[in-house]
Amino acid sequence: MNTYIQFAAIKFRNNMAYRFEYLMGILNTVLNFLVYWCIYKALYGGADEIDGITFSMVTTNFIISLGLTNAFSKNEMFLHDKIKQGTIANELLKPVNFKFRMLFEDLGDGFFKVIFNFIPAVIIALFFTHIEPPAGILSFSLCLISAVLGYIVLWEISFIVQTWAFWLFSIWGIVTIKNVIINIFSGVLLPLWFMPEPVMNIIKFTPLDSIFFTPVQLYLGELQGYEIIFNFSKQLLWIAVLYIIGEFFWSRGIKKLVVQGG
Amino acid sequence: MNKTIIDVQNICKTFKITKRKSGFKGSISNIFHPEYEHKKAVNDISFKIREGEMVGFIGPNGAGKSTTVKMLSGILYPDSGSINIAGYVPYKQRKEYVANIGVVFGQKSQISWDLSPLDSYEVIKHIYKIPDRKYKENIERFTELLDMQKFIKQPVRQLSLGQRMRADIAAALLHSPKIVFFDEPTIGIDVVGKEKIRSFIKTLNKTDNITMIFTTHDMQDIEKTCERLIIIDDGKKLYDGSLDSIKRNYVSSRIIEAEFEELPEKIDIDNVTVSNVDNNKMKKLITFDTNSKGINLLMSELLNNYNIKDISVKEPEIDAIIRDIYEGKIIVH
Numbered sequence A: 001m002n003t004y005i006q007f008a009a010i011k012f013r014n015n016m017a018y019r020f021e022y023l024m025g026i027l028n029t030v031l032n033f034l035v036y037w038c039i040y041k042a043l044y045g046g047a048d049e050i051d052g053i054t055f056s057m058v059t060t061n062f063i064i065s066l067g068l069t070n071a072f073s074k075n076e077m078f079l080h081d082k083i084k085q086g087t088i089a090n091e092l093l094k095p096v097n098f099k100f101r102m103l104f105e106d107l108g109d110g111f112f113k114v115i116f117n118f119i120p121a122v123i124i125a126l127f128f129t130h131i132e133p134p135a136g137i138l139s140f141s142l143c144l145i146s147a148v149l150g151y152i153v154l155w156e157i158s159f160i161v162q163t164w165a166f167w168l169f170s171i172w173g174i175v176t177i178k179n180v181i182i183n184i185f186s187g188v189l190l191p192l193w194f195m196p197e198p199v200m201n202i203i204k205f206t207p208l209d210s211i212f213f214t215p216v217q218l219y220l221g222e223l224q225g226y227e228i229i230f231n232f233s234k235q236l237l238w239i240a241v242l243y244i245i246g247e248f249f250w251s252r253g254i255k256k257l258v259v260q261g262g
Numbered sequence B: 001m002n003k004t005i006i007d008v009q010n011i012c013k014t015f016k017i018t019k020r021k022s023g024f025k026g027s028i029s030n031i032f033h034p035e036y037e038h039k040k041a042v043n044d045i046s047f048k049i050r051e052g053e054m055v056g057f058i059g060p061n062g063a064g065k066s067t068t069v070k071m072l073s074g075i076l077y078p079d080s081g082s083i084n085i086a087g088y089v090p091y092k093q094r095k096e097y098v099a100n101i102g103v104v105f106g107q108k109s110q111i112s113w114d115l116s117p118l119d120s121y122e123v124i125k126h127i128y129k130i131p132d133r134k135y136k137e138n139i140e141r142f143t144e145l146l147d148m149q150k151f152i153k154q155p156v157r158q159l160s161l162g163q164r165m166r167a168d169i170a171a172a173l174l175h176s177p178k179i180v181f182f183d184e185p186t187i188g189i190d191v192v193g194k195e196k197i198r199s200f201i202k203t204l205n206k207t208d209n210i211t212m213i214f215t216t217h218d219m220q221d222i223e224k225t226c227e228r229l230i231i232i233d234d235g236k237k238l239y240d241g242s243l244d245s246i247k248r249n250y251v252s253s254r255i256i257e258a259e260f261e262e263l264p265e266k267i268d269i270d271n272v273t274v275s276n277v278d279n280n281k282m283k284k285l286i287t288f289d290t291n292s293k294g295i296n297l298l299m300s301e302l303l304n305n306y307n308i309k310d311i312s313v314k315e316p317e318i319d320a321i322i323r324d325i326y327e328g329k330i331i332v333h
Helices: A001-018 A019-044 A055-071 A079-086 A088-092 A100-126 A137-163 A172-185 A197-203 A213-218 A225-255 B023-032 B065-074 B094-098 B117-128 B133-146 B161-173 B191-208 B218-225 B243-250 B295-305 B318-326
Strands: B003-021 B035-050 B054-058 B080-085 B101-107 B181-185 B209-213 B228-233 B234-241 B251-262 B273-278 B280-289 B308-314
Touching: A001 A100, A001 B117, A001 B133, A019 A055, A019 A100, A055 A100, A055 A137, A055 A213, A055 B003, A079 A088, A079 A100, A079 A137, A079 B234, A088 A100, A100 A137, A137 A172, A137 A213, A137 A225, A197 B243, A213 A225, B003 B065, B035 B065, B035 B080, B035 B209, B035 B234, B054 B191, B065 B080, B065 B181, B065 B209, B094 B101, B101 B161, B101 B218, B117 B133, B117 B161, B133 B161, B133 B191, B161 B181, B161 B191, B191 B218, B209 B218, B218 B318, B228 B243, B228 B318, B234 B243, B243 B318, B280 B295, B295 B308
Parallel strands: B054 B209, B054 B228, B101 B181, B181 B209
Antiparallel strands: B003 B035, B003 B080, B228 B234, B251 B280, B251 B308, B273 B280
């Protein structure tokens, strides 16, 4: 385990080296908040609530979702770049589990972004907007746990798409499409409360609402008793399913590996 | 006799290569009807290597050397055949296996571009869980043997190729592996640098009894370090034996370089091979074996039957022997 924490620590330290970039990162996050805030302000047109959803709930949704997007760091081109440049050979020569090594590097990155990017941005955002406080200490802790599970779901999806680089060599297009789908249907752009019924019925059977929406609902205290257990089970189930799919592609892909150059 | 540590049986590896058609029309048709070509990079190679042996792997570009090394180091899966190294099946038990080996790729650096070699070594120490004492001991020893004091704390991007290569070699050996693969470690390095690398490799092979496989295009590397030589070409093993025995068997051949006054239509002498010298049409190289053709006889035949301006006798160099093997002029087995 210590070895993998090293990978996270190295990534964290490397990020520290680029100070200008992290200042820009804060600015970027604040601007993102501001744009969403303006759009929803206009959509609400002075009303306090639409369909029982208050403006501050919406604000809270996108701040948590954007915050998690920030924290849920994933280097989507990691495997692709290593395969393309042939440096995957060097990675495979290290006596470590490749997938864990990837995950921990992303965790190091995510940790950095939460501390130096998301938290400062939220503090700035609090000056111009109102965010709902968590429904309670229990709700907040449950939200954190489910955010971790949500991250694993998101990361597994990203990993699956990345393994396709073994066959396709260029996956930028697919990664982009995947990210657009996730942004729209997981509640980052448009809170899932506003999704039309038929669309929501489809989303319910996908891992998409497990990523951002479950933590948001827990934070706001919208889920009670049985629903909490149901949503956690759903997250765990998706993690298991996606893990199996990821392993399937990885084990096939690694046999097909062609080391480029040399 | 030491026990066998590397056992390779009938390994094959085929790559699927996309045939790119040129031009705009070609690109379009590539999208709808991609054409593939199957290239047998490694075709039924077997060999055994004993503990502590130092084996040179040579072959022309594209012969399958690197592919073989990559299969031996657990990166690539062979299509068929079996590999057993120190009790592991490399491609199946990759994580456990690679802790026991070191690999140096001359064309791919394994140490981080932005860090100094020493910082990279710290990371390696954690990855391989090298005990403090052993780590310190190895660093001190390698720094001295590879003459790295001057640059060990400089960022890698500021190092010369020769320095970087030395730093890379030290990195691959830091965890005291039992087996080390070198894939063209001397590529692009000057004479002094090469000499340092060779002597380091040789020293370590002797003192630590490390089994080593060494691919190269530089025959000097082989002459100075390896006792055993495996030649592969076109994915097949051509020769496996000592360098000495190649010399012994083929040093009996001599080359006569003859310059003719006027070019004969055909040089008709038994038991010799005639080849051209690149830039001079009047010059021919006549290779013969002293066992099957006496030099006296050949000389008199030449001088009596042809109009010759100049003549000289040469002993073939190892480079030339190898070239002849690659070109199929010498059949070895």
